[in-house]
Amino acid sequence: MSDTPDIITVTDLVKRFGEVAAVDGVSFAIREGEVFGLLGPNGAGKTTAISMIRCLLTPTSGDVVVEGFSVLRDPMAVKRALGVVPQDIALYPTLTALENLRFWGRMYGLSGSLLEERVAEALALAGLADRAREAIEKYSGGMKRRINIAAGIMHHPRVLIMDEPTVGIDPQSRNHILETVKELNRRGMTVIYTSHYMEEVEFLCDRVGIVDHGSLIALGTIDDLKRLVGGENVISARVSDVPDGVLDALRALPDVDGASSAGQQDVAAEPSEGAGAEATLADAAGTTIEILSHDSGAVIASVVTVLTGFGVKVMSLDVREPNLESVFLHLTGKSLRD
Ligand SMILES: Nc1ncnc2c1ncn2[C@@H]1O[C@H](COP(=O)(O)OP(=O)(O)O)[C@@H](O)[C@H]1O
Ligand SMILES: [Mg+2]
Structure with missing residues (x-):
C-alpha cells in the first residue's frame, strides 16, 4: 500500500484548551483505501483530533488537508468530502429511522429517487430495513448506532470518520x-476509526496510530507495532481480583517490563445494554493481569509467588505473543483502559 496516494495529511496539529494541549503536535497521513485506526485511552485526544479534521474545531496551530482542501481555507469542501459518525448519537428520537435518514440525506443535498435509493441502501447496510418505520427512541443503543452510521454514508463520502462507534453496546x-x-x-471507502478497544483496531485496521496525552507515540501496521515489543511475551493470568499494590509488586520483579490489569472490568462499568449479564460473567471469570517480560519462562514462578502472597487466586496462566495492548503497555507502562 505504500505507493497509494495520501487522501488526508495532518501536519503539526495542535489544539489547546487553556493549559491543556488536547492534541500536542501530531503529524500523519492517511492513504486512500485504508482503514486507519487511532487507538488510545479515554482522554488521549482522539475526538479533538477528529473534530479538527472534520472542521468542528479550529486548530490552535497546524493544518489538515483532505483531498487537497485545507481545513483552514476550504472547510466547506472538506466537509463535503467526509462522512462522519460522531461519538454521540445525532438522531431525532421521536422520528422514525426512515425519517431520520431522509433528513440527513437532504442535509447532504440528496433528493427525489436518489434520496430514496440511498435511504434504502443505508437501511439495508444497518440491517434494520424491517424496523425502519419505528421511532428511534424505541431502538436499543446498538440499533441507534447502526442508524447513526447509515446516516453518515448516504452521500457516498470517499472518507468515513468513525469515533468510538461501539462504546457501550451489545x-x-x-x-x-x-x-x-x-x-x-x-467497496472502496477510506475509513478513520478511533477506539480504545485494541481488539477492534486489530481486527479492522491496516495501519494504526497510537495516541496518548495528545501525542502520536507510534504509527504503523499491526505487525510493525508488534515488532516494537520484539522479544517480549505476555504472561496472562486470570485472577480472582487485583488488590492494591499487586501491580507495583509485579513491576518490581526482575525481568518484568510492565504489568496491567485488563479484561472485563471496564466493559461491565460502561452503561451497556445487558450490563447486568456482563457484570455477572465478569465476576465468574475474574479479571486478567497481563505481565510483559523478555524472559517469561524465568519470571512465571515469581509472578505466582507475588500473586499468592497478595491472596490472589490464580485461575489460569498462559504465555502468548504480544498484541496491541502489550504495545501500549510497552510504550507507556500502563493499560489502554487505566
Ligand atoms: N472543549 C473542551 N474544553 C476543555 N478541555 C477539553 C475539551 N474537549 C476535550 N478536552 C480535554 O482534552 C483532552 C482530550 O479529550 P478527547 O479529545 O475527548 O479525548 P478522547 O476522545 O481520546 O477520549 C481531555 O483531557 C479532555 O478533558
Ligand atoms: Mg473521544
Missing part, C-alpha cells in the same frame, strides 16, 4: 458494526 450490534466497516472498505 455484542451483536458491535459485530454488525465491525462487519459494516469491513464492507464499506471493500
Whole structure:
C-alpha cells in the first residue's frame, strides 16, 4: 500500500484548551483505501483530533488537508468530502429511522429517487430495513448506532470518520458494526476509526496510530507495532481480583517490563445494554493481569509467588505473543483502559 496516494495529511496539529494541549503536535497521513485506526485511552485526544479534521474545531496551530482542501481555507469542501459518525448519537428520537435518514440525506443535498435509493441502501447496510418505520427512541443503543452510521454514508463520502462507534453496546450490534466497516472498505471507502478497544483496531485496521496525552507515540501496521515489543511475551493470568499494590509488586520483579490489569472490568462499568449479564460473567471469570517480560519462562514462578502472597487466586496462566495492548503497555507502562 505504500505507493497509494495520501487522501488526508495532518501536519503539526495542535489544539489547546487553556493549559491543556488536547492534541500536542501530531503529524500523519492517511492513504486512500485504508482503514486507519487511532487507538488510545479515554482522554488521549482522539475526538479533538477528529473534530479538527472534520472542521468542528479550529486548530490552535497546524493544518489538515483532505483531498487537497485545507481545513483552514476550504472547510466547506472538506466537509463535503467526509462522512462522519460522531461519538454521540445525532438522531431525532421521536422520528422514525426512515425519517431520520431522509433528513440527513437532504442535509447532504440528496433528493427525489436518489434520496430514496440511498435511504434504502443505508437501511439495508444497518440491517434494520424491517424496523425502519419505528421511532428511534424505541431502538436499543446498538440499533441507534447502526442508524447513526447509515446516516453518515448516504452521500457516498470517499472518507468515513468513525469515533468510538461501539462504546457501550451489545455484542451483536458491535459485530454488525465491525462487519459494516469491513464492507464499506471493500467497496472502496477510506475509513478513520478511533477506539480504545485494541481488539477492534486489530481486527479492522491496516495501519494504526497510537495516541496518548495528545501525542502520536507510534504509527504503523499491526505487525510493525508488534515488532516494537520484539522479544517480549505476555504472561496472562486470570485472577480472582487485583488488590492494591499487586501491580507495583509485579513491576518490581526482575525481568518484568510492565504489568496491567485488563479484561472485563471496564466493559461491565460502561452503561451497556445487558450490563447486568456482563457484570455477572465478569465476576465468574475474574479479571486478567497481563505481565510483559523478555524472559517469561524465568519470571512465571515469581509472578505466582507475588500473586499468592497478595491472596490472589490464580485461575489460569498462559504465555502468548504480544498484541496491541502489550504495545501500549510497552510504550507507556500502563493499560489502554487505566
Ligand atoms: N472543549 C473542551 N474544553 C476543555 N478541555 C477539553 C475539551 N474537549 C476535550 N478536552 C480535554 O482534552 C483532552 C482530550 O479529550 P478527547 O479529545 O475527548 O479525548 P478522547 O476522545 O481520546 O477520549 C481531555 O483531557 C479532555 O478533558
Ligand atoms: Mg473521544
